Amino acid sequence: xxxxxxxxxxxxxxxxxxxxxxxxxxxxxxxxxxxxxxxxxxxxxxxxxxxxxxxxxxxxxxxxxxxxxxxxxxxxxxxxxxxxxxxxxxxxxxxxxxxxxxxxxxxxxxxxxxxxxxxxxxxxxxxxxxxxxxxxxxxxxxxxxxxxxxxxxxxxxxxxxxxxxxxxxxxxxxxxxxxxxxxxxxxxxxxxxxxxxxxxxxxxxxxxxxxxxxxxxxxxxxxxxxxxxxxxxxxxxxxxxxxxxxxxxxxxxxxxxxxxxxxxxxxxxxxxxxxxxxxxxxxxxxxxxxxxxxxxxxxxxxxxxxxxxxxxxxxxxxxxxxxxxxxxxxxxxxxxxxxxxxxxxxxxxxxxxxxxxxxxxxxxxxxxxxxxxxxxxxxxxxxxxxxxxxxxxxxxxxxxxxxxxxxxxxxxxxxx
Numbered sequence: 001x002x003x004x005x006x007x008x009x010x011x012x013x014x015x016x017x018x019x020x021x022x023x024x025x026x027x028x029x030x031x032x033x034x035x036x037x038x039x040x041x042x043x044x045x046x047x048x049x050x051x052x053x054x055x056x057x058x059x060x061x062x063x064x065x066x067x068x069x070x071x072x073x074x075x076x077x078x079x080x081x082x083x084x085x086x087x088x089x090x091x092x093x094x095x096x097x098x099x100x101x102x103x104x105x106x107x108x109x110x111x112x113x114x115x116x117x118x119x120x121x122x123x124x125x126x127x128x129x130x131x132x133x134x135x136x137x138x139x140x141x142x143x144x145x146x147x148x149x150x151x152x153x154x155x156x157x158x159x160x161x162x163x164x165x166x167x168x169x170x171x172x173x174x175x176x177x178x179x180x181x182x183x184x185x186x187x188x189x190x191x192x193x194x195x196x197x198x199x200x201x202x203x204x205x206x207x208x209x210x211x212x213x214x215x216x217x218x219x220x221x222x223x224x225x226x227x228x229x230x231x232x233x234x235x236x237x238x239x240x241x242x243x244x245x246x247x248x249x250x251x252x253x254x255x256x257x258x259x260x261x262x263x264x265x266x267x268x269x270x271x272x273x274x275x276x277x278x279x280x281x282x283x284x285x286x287x288x289x290x291x292x293x294x295x296x297x298x299x300x301x302x303x304x305x306x307x308x309x310x311x312x313x314x315x316x317x318x319x320x321x322x323x324x325x326x327x328x329x330x331x332x333x334x335x336x337x338x339x340x341x342x343x344x345x346x347x348x349x350x351x352x353x354x355x356x357x358x359x360x361x362x363x364x365x366x367x368x369x370x371x372x373x374x375x376x377x378x379x380x381x382x383x384x385x386x387x388x389x390x391x392x393x394x395x396x397x398x399x400x401x402x403x404x405x406x407x408x409x410x411x412x413x414x415x416x
Contacts, residue, residue, distance in 0.1 A: 026051045033064060042071040042078065050085055058093035065089065080121045087112060091130050097137050102178045110181060131185070145169045149182040154313045157301050160200075163193050188300060191218045196301040198257070203287065203297075205325050207261045214254055221299065223252045228292035230256055233282040233349060235404040242292040253296050256283065273336035274346075281329035281349060289320045290356050309364045321360050323353035344392035348401050348408075351385025355407070358383065380407040382415070390415070 029051055033044035049064035065086050072082045087108045094101055112127050135151035138144070145165050148156045156162050170183055170190045195217035201210035214222050228242030230251060251259065260283055263276045286293040289309055297320060298304035306312050312320055327350060334346035358381060363369055386408055392398050401408050 026055060033067075042068045042073070042082075045071060046082060046085055049089065053085075053089045053092055056092075058089055061089045077121060080115065080118075080123075083108065084112065084123055084126055087130065088126065091133055094137065096141050097134060106178050106181060113185075146182055148188070149186040152187045154301070155315045157196060158315050160197070163197060167193050191216060191221075192300040195221055195299040199297045199299065199302065200319070202257060202260070203284070203319060203322070203325060205264075205328070207257060207264060211257045211261060214257060222254050224295055226251050226253065226256065226293045226295050228286070230283045230286040230291065230293040230296070231259070231279045233285065235348070235401055237290065237292075237352075239292045256287070256293070256296060259283075267332070274333050274338065274342055277329045277333035277336060278346065278349070281326045281333060284329060285323070285326040285349075285353065288322065288326070317364060318360070321356065321364065323357050327353045340392050341395050341397055344389055344395045344397040347385045347388040347392070348397070351383045351389065351408075354383035354385050355380065380411075382411055386411050
C-alpha cells in the first residue's frame with residue numbers, strides 16, 4: 001500500500017482536485033471501506049480517507065482515519081503511511097496555522113522531515129507539498145518569514161524589509177522548538193542574505209554598505225575571483241576574450257568593491273574625473289548580465305549560470321540587466337571629457353548601454369516576448385550615442401568603432 005501514497009498525486013505543488021478524479025471512485029471505495037469485510041480493511045479506510053481529502057471533505061477523511069487506527073498493522077510501512085495521510089489531511093484542512101496547530105504539527109513535521117532518508121517509504125513529494133501548502137497559508141496571513149522558511153520564493157527578496165526580517169529571525173536567540181525547526185528548513189541562511197544585499201548595494205552605487213555586507217557573506221564567496229578584468233571595456237563585448245586575456249591584476253568580488261570605492265572617492269575629490277568615471281562605468285556595466293563579471297552577482301538568491309536574460313528569474317531580470325548606474329558614470333565621464341577622443345569613447349560606451357536597455361524593453365520586457373516571432377524586429381536602432389558619435393568622425397576611436405561594430409557601420413552607411 002505504500003506505493004499508493006504520494007506517487008499518485010503529489011508533485012511538490014498540490015494534490016489533484018476533485019475534477020481530476022473519477023466521480024465514481026470515492027463512492028465505490030467508501031462502500032468497500034464501510035462494509036469492513038475485506039482481508040485488509042485498513043487499505044480501504046485509508047484510501048477512502050485520502051480520496052475524501054482530495055475532495056476537501058476533511059471531516060470525512062478524519063472519520064476514516066479514526067477507523068483505520070484500529071486496523072492498520074503495526075508494521076513500519078503501513079504505520080508510516082497512516083501517519084503521513086493524517087498529516088496531509090490536518091494541513092489541508094487548516095484555514096490558518098496558529099500557535100496551537102504549530103505545536104500539534106511539530107512532532108509530525110520533524111518525523112516527516114527525518115523520514116526522507118527512509119528509502120523504503122516514499123514521502124519526499126508529500127513533504128514538499130506540506131511545506132508549500134503551509135507556506136501559502138502563512139503568506140495569506142501575512143507571516144512572510146515563516147512562509148519563506150518553508151518554501152522559498154524569489155519575490156520575497158524584492159523587499160529589503162523582508163530580507164532584514166528573515167535575517168532577524170535566523171539570528172534570534174532562544175528560538176522556540178518550532179522556530180528552530182523552521183530555521184533549519186530555510187534554504188537561505190544569513191550569509192546568503194548579506195551576499196545578496198552586497199550585490200544590490202553595489203549596483204545601486206551604495207559602496208560602503210556593499211563592502212560591509214560582503215564581509216558577512218561566506219568567506220569563499222567574498223573572495224571569488226572574477227574571470228575578466230571588470231574595469232576594461234571592449235568595443236564589441238566578448239566575455240571569452242576578456243576571460244582569456246592576460247591580467248596583471250586579478251580582482252576578487254571584495255577587491256572590486258574596494259576599487260570602486262577608491263574610484264568614487266577620487267571622483268568626489270575631483271581627481272581625473274573622466275578616467276575614473278569611465279573605469280567605474282566599465283565595472284558597473286560588467287557586473288550586470290551583459291558584462292564580463294557576472295560572477296560578481298551570482299549567489300544563492302540571484303542564481304547563477306544564467307546564459308541569457310530569460311534564465312534570470314523574472315523578479316530579478318530588471319536589476320541584473322539595468323544599465324542605470326553604468327549610464328550615470330559614463331555620462332559623468334562625458335561631461336568631464338576634455339578632448340574629442342574622450343567624448344567619442346564616452347558616447348560609444350553610452351550607446352552600448354542604450355543598446356542593452358533597448359533589448360531590455362523590447363525583447364526581455366515580458367515572458368510573452370520570449371515566444372514572439374522576432375523575424376520582423378529590427379536588429380538595432382539609431383541610439384543617441386550613435387548619433388552623437390557621428391560628429392567625431394575625425395577621431396581614432398571613431399575609426400576603431402566603425403571597423404569593429406557592425407551596428408554602427410550599418411548606421412553610418414545608411415545615414416552617410
